[in-house]
Structure formats: C-alpha cells, structure tokens
Amino acid sequence: xxxxxxxxxxxxxxxxxxxxxxxxxxxxxxxxxxxxxxxxxxxxxxxxxxxxxxxxxxxxxxxxxxxxxxxxxxxxxxxxxxxxxxxxxxxxxxxxxxxxxxxxxxxxxxxxxxxxxxxxxxxxxxxxxxxxxxxxxxxxxxxxxxxxxxxxxxxxxxxxxxxxxxxxxxxxxxxxxxxxxxxxxx
Numbered sequence: 001x002x003x004x005x006x007x008x009x010x011x012x013x014x015x016x017x018x019x020x021x022x023x024x025x026x027x028x029x030x031x032x033x034x035x036x037x038x039x040x041x042x043x044x045x046x047x048x049x050x051x052x053x054x055x056x057x058x059x060x061x062x063x064x065x066x067x068x069x070x071x072x073x074x075x076x077x078x079x080x081x082x083x084x085x086x087x088x089x090x091x092x093x094x095x096x097x098x099x100x101x102x103x104x105x106x107x108x109x110x111x112x113x114x115x116x117x118x119x120x121x122x123x124x125x126x127x128x129x130x131x132x133x134x135x136x137x138x139x140x141x142x143x144x145x146x147x148x149x150x151x152x153x154x155x156x157x158x159x160x161x162x163x164x165x166x167x168x169x170x171x172x173x174x175x176x177x178x179x180x181x182x183x184x185x186x
Contacts, residue, residue, distance in 0.1 A: 002144070002185055003118040004068065004084055005030045006111045008104030008134070010037040010126030012154025014050065016174055017124065021055040021073065023178030028185045030120070031068040032057075033084060033111075035076040035102045037126070048075055064091040076102035083110035098130035108134025117142030120184065122177065124148045126158025132165035139166045144184055149173045 005028075009016055013036040038047065052059040055073065062074040062082050066089040074089055076082040081092040081102050090110075097103035104123070108131060111119040121138040123131045125148060139145040145168045150156035152173040163171060170180050 001118065002030055002120050003115050004111055005032045005120045005122065005181070006084070006107050006138075007032060007034045007122045007124060008036075008108065008126070008131035008158070009034070009124035010100075010104075010128060010130065010155070010158055012125035013037070014047070015154070016148065017051060018054045019174055020122075020124070020177055021051060021057070021059075023175060024055065024057075024181065025178075026056075026071070028178075028181050029070040030185060031070060032073045033062065033068070033076070033082060033089070033107060034073060035082055035104045035107045037100050037102070037104075037130070038078050051075070062089045062091065064089065076107065078102075081106040083107065084114055085110060086114065098128060100128075100130050104131035105134035109137050112137040112141040112143060115143065119143035120146065120181070122146040122148075123158055123162040124174070125153035125155050127155040128157055129161030131158055132161035135162045135168075136166035139168070144169045146170045146172065146177060146180065148177065
C-alpha cells in the first residue's frame with residue numbers, strides 16, 4: 001500500500017498540477033506533497049488558494065512538523081526545502097540544490113528514505129533537471145516512478161532528465177496520470 005505521493009514541477013507547473021488534481025477522485029487517498037519552483041517573494045497561500053479550486057482535498061502550504069493526512073495536498077513554501085519524515089513535513093533552509101529551494105530532489109530523496117516501496121514520485125513539466133536524481137532513488141527503493149510525457153509538457157527538460165535517470169513505471173500525457181494513480185492506489 002502506497003503511503004505518500006510526491007510531485008515535482010517547475011515551469012508550467014501551476015497548470016500541470018491543476019489538471020492533475022482536477023482528474024483525481026476520492027479513490028486516491030494518499031497525502032500529496034508538491035514542490036514547485038517559485039520565487040521567495042511568492043505570496044503566502046496564493047498557490048494553495050488557486051489549486052484549491054481544482055480539488056475537494058484540503059490544499060495548503062506545508063508547515064514544519066505538520067502531520068501528513070489522507071486527502072490533503074501540501075505545497076512546498078517558497079525558499080524552504082520540504083522533506084517527509086516519520087509521517088510529517090519537515091522544512092529546511094539548507095543550501096539550494098540544483099539552484100532551487102525548495103528542491104524536488106530533496107523532497108523525493110526524503111520520500112525514498114522514509115517510505116521506500118510505499119512512495120510514488122511524479123515529475124511534471126519543468127525547465128531543468130531537478131527531480132531526476134530523486135525520482136531514480138524512489139524507483140531504486142521499490143517505489144513507483146511516473147513522468148509526464150515530455151511532448152505534453154510546457155517545458156520538457158525536467159521530464160526528459162527524469163526519463164534519462166531511471167526506468168519509469170509510466171511515461172504519460174498529463175491527463176492520463178490521474179487514471180494511472182487510480183489503478184496503482186486501489
């Protein structure tokens with residue numbers, strides 16, 4: 001049984017995550033943790049508010065020590081790395097990784113370390129290779145690796161890097177990812 005879904009995105013991520021959340025139904029109960037590259041000046045709660053219109057799930061910025069709950073979506077706040085540890089969110093101000101804080105690799109690697117085969121990682125559209133190494137670690141630990149089909153991405157660099165880094169369980173157009181999750185999570 002999978003216990004967490006971690007999603008990484010960058011350029012074009014608002015649309016991608018919105019569409020993914022639109023397609024999920026209540027059968028997918030796992031907590032979802034999303035890291036999207038955004039500037040430190042981003043308004044607190046604005047992304048959560050926008051994404052909240054695309055799901056009945058609770059969507060909020062992650063806070064340190066927050067317990068991961070089913071049917072919740074947690075967003076990496078600007079300028080903090082997000083980790084999942086012992087069923088909770090941990091925030092860090094360690095140095096940027098891949099020039100980013102939050103870094104997708106940091107989130108994915110923590111999910112692999114904590115949940116191993118019970119983690120699902122998803123790399124969506126983006127303009128760099130952040131997330132590729134972390135997705136490979138999730139796969140190496142027995143978890144599920146999903147990548148948005150590069151041709152359906154607004155920026156394909158991130159999906160291309162993920163595909164080069166590991167043998168993904170699924171490489172899908174964005175609109176097919178929710179159905180795949182449904183099949184895996186039942």
